[in-house]
Amino acid sequence: MIQDKIIVSIGGGQVTGVRETALQIQENLHQLFPYIKVSVIDLDEMANIESKKYTDKDYDFNAVYDTLITKPKHESLEIVLLCGSYALYDANINNLSKLKVFLDSEGDKRLINMIRSKNVNTPERLDSCITEYLDHLRPEMNKYIEPTRAHADVIIPSSNESIGSAIIVDGVVKIIEDKKGGIDHKRKLFPQLDFQLERLNVEKDRYYDLS
Numbered sequence: 001m002i003q004d005k006i007i008v009s010i011g012g013g014q015v016t017g018v019r020e021t022a023l024q025i026q027e028n029l030h031q032l033f034p035y036i037k038v039s040v041i042d043l044d045e046m047a048n049i050e051s052k053k054y055t056d057k058d059y060d061f062n063a064v065y066d067t068l069i070t071k072p073k074h075e076s077l078e079i080v081l082l083c084g085s086y087a088l089y090d091a092n093i094n095n096l097s098k099l100k101v102f103l104d105s106e107g108d109k110r111l112i113n114m115i116r117s118k119n120v121n122t123p124e125r126l127d128s129c130i131t132e133y134l135d136h137l138r139p140e141m142n143k144y145i146e147p148t149r150a151h152a153d154v155i156i157p158s159s160n161e162s163i164g165s166a167i168i169v170d171g172v173v174k175i176i177e178d179k180k181g182g183i184d185h186k187r188k189l190f191p192q193l194d195f196q197l198e199r200l201n202v203e204k205d206r207y208y209d210l211s
Contacts, residue, residue, distance in 0.1 A: 007068055007093075007098060013110050017113075024165045029169060036176075037078045038081065043064065044083075054137070054139070061089070064082070094151050100153045110133075
């Protein structure tokens with residue numbers, strides 16, 4: 001475990017706003033701890049897109065791990081937000097993470113978000129987008145990404161970005177307080193958040209998957 005880094009992994013399905021959530025958390029943590037460096041590593045930006053396989057083979061997890069275990073040069077403490085669809089996939093990276101979060105979203109919403117993000121405005125582009133989703137993204141989600149939910153400390157519906165960000169920030173704050181107070185870091189972080197988590201889990205149970 002890297003003692004001078006707090007690593008938070010934020011995973012979830014494609015086009016669920018994982019990066020946007022990480023950037024919002026980064027901004028909130030900067031306001032709370034202006035003296036602590038908070039960086040974002042977007043795993044999806046590091047994927048091999050030239051020969052995309054839509055599997056775990058698109059990522060070099062060893063390189064990501066080496067980046068995460070590199071000690072900060074100047075700061076006494078650094079917070080690293082690792083985000084991306086496969087952020088909870090690698091066992092070695094999961095062992096480094098003090099907090100693992102999965103942003104949940106139903107399949108039809110991911111498809112709608114994908115269509116909007118690509119600015120689809122012709123029938124041909126719409127057909128291409130749906131084909132990519134059905135042939136590649138949905139199978140990838142079912143086989144590789146969805147199972148990583150099991151590694152999460154907390155699962156948050158992506159529709160509750162503000163509540164989700166607040167819960168993650170609260171968890172990081174408690175980790176920092178524990179470090180300062182010398183409390184055992186192995187204890188569970190979330191008894192203090194039972195009310196929020198119970199409410200989110202109730203809403204999560206209403207979800208369905210387009211598969």
